Amino acid sequence: MESKSTKSIFDLFNSMIDSSKEDHSKIDRFFIPGGQYVPSSTIIGAEINTFHGSDSLQLTAVYACVSKIADTIASMDLDIERENSDGTKSQVPNSNMKYLLSVQPNELMGAYEFWQMIVSDALIYGAGYALMLPNSSEIYWLPAVEVTWALDKNTGKRFYHYPGAPDPVPQEYMLEIKAFRSLSPTRTQLTTLKTAKSIMDFGSKFFDNGGMLGGILSTKEHLSADQLKQAADRWEQEYTGRENAHKIAILGGGFNYQPLSVPLEQIQFLESKRYTTEEIARIFQVPPDLIGMSGGSSYDNYEQKVLQFKQGCILPWVKRIELEMQRKFFNGTNLRARFDVDSLLRGDSVSRAKYYHSLLSDGVLSINEVRRREGLESVDGGDNHHVQLNQIPLTAMDEYAKSIVEKGTPVTDNQAGALAGEAGPEAKE
Secondary structure, eight states: OOOOOOOOHHHHHHHHHHHHTTOGGGGGGOOOOOOOOOOSSOSSSOOGGGOOGGGGGGSHHHHHHHHHHHHHHHTSEEEEEEEOTTSOEEEOTTOHHHHHHHTOSBTTBOHHHHHHHHHHHHHHHSEEEEEEOGGGOOEEEEOGGGOEEEEOTTTOOEEEEOTTOSSOEEGGGEEEEEOGGGOOHHHHTHHHHHHHHHHHHHHHHHHHTTTOOOEEEEESSOOOHHHHHHHHHHHHHHHOSGGGTTOOOOOOTTEEEEEOOOOTTTTTHHHHHHHHHHHHHHHTTOOGGGGTOOOOOOHHHHHHHHHHHIIIIIHHHHHHHHHHHHHHHSTTSSEEEEEEGGGGGGGOHHHHHHHHHHHHHTTSSOHHHHHHHTTOOOOTTTTOOBOTTTTOBGGGHHHHHHHHHHHSSOOOHHHHHHHHHHHHHHHHO
């Protein structure tokens, strides 16, 4: 009997695309699914070969790395900028996209949770998704495990689908943040995660058993198989487990107990846990010190670790997201979305003060520009830019240089102050 041919998922997708490509206005009827992290396995006894995806969050190192990266990106300020004809950039403070991307993308969640979910999906599954409704009215996070896609055989464009969507979603409506080569780190590095889970399972079972690895009950008496089983069951019931730990055993019938315990330091239990934690941190490019690994680092070394995390881990992710937003939200315009990576300094007042002092001294920023970044009101005379030499306005630099050439000696501090006073009205004009 001839077997019935079956269509591939791509054939099914293409048939759906052909039936819906005439009218994409149906996109506003798309059902927005909900999603939450529900592990499909338990901590102990899970099928170790499938221990990836959301299950891997049960490993403390994976959870720490994913939350560290996702929370760091979600906590950064996001601005909408316009590129002017002269190449300078100016902020667009009242943009609707700024509100969606930095405050509330939809009525179900705020921007912090929105970016946290997308980035964490990309870190766990290899890609994070968000659906943009027509006219940029709302943006919804979509669980990565529910999104599939296929290529239109005629145009080569991608169309996406998720449960509840009446029609395939054209690629221009889908924000897709990809990990390296769109690969799931938890799946490609499954061997490392399996090792970490085995160590975790061993430690849990070891302490559940009262810190004992097992032992041998022996006797010189001849016992039947049933009697041996009864003795073993009685021993396990009375003297094993956390509730029976350190209980005094009274043996009769000529029994002798020989423990098969091996000190944890001999099997290098802690060293193995440390090694797998460092390996997982290396996968996500997070310095181990930043996820709680004690390595005896000094304060100066820790600052270098933070810089390494910012430059080696956060900046590539920020670049990925900014370019994808440029393609999907602002394509063909002079607008762009930009994460303010400098806002990571907000919690470090000392580093922030040094950073601003350097920019003020070199004339890069004015006092009022610094105050605006700190959420403070402008002050009179704070729009002038100064340089470190005598702290005179930039508008007085030509006069200062001229005085050196003509007189052969630089002006005094009083003369520099007079020049600054003379340049004030010109600067205001």
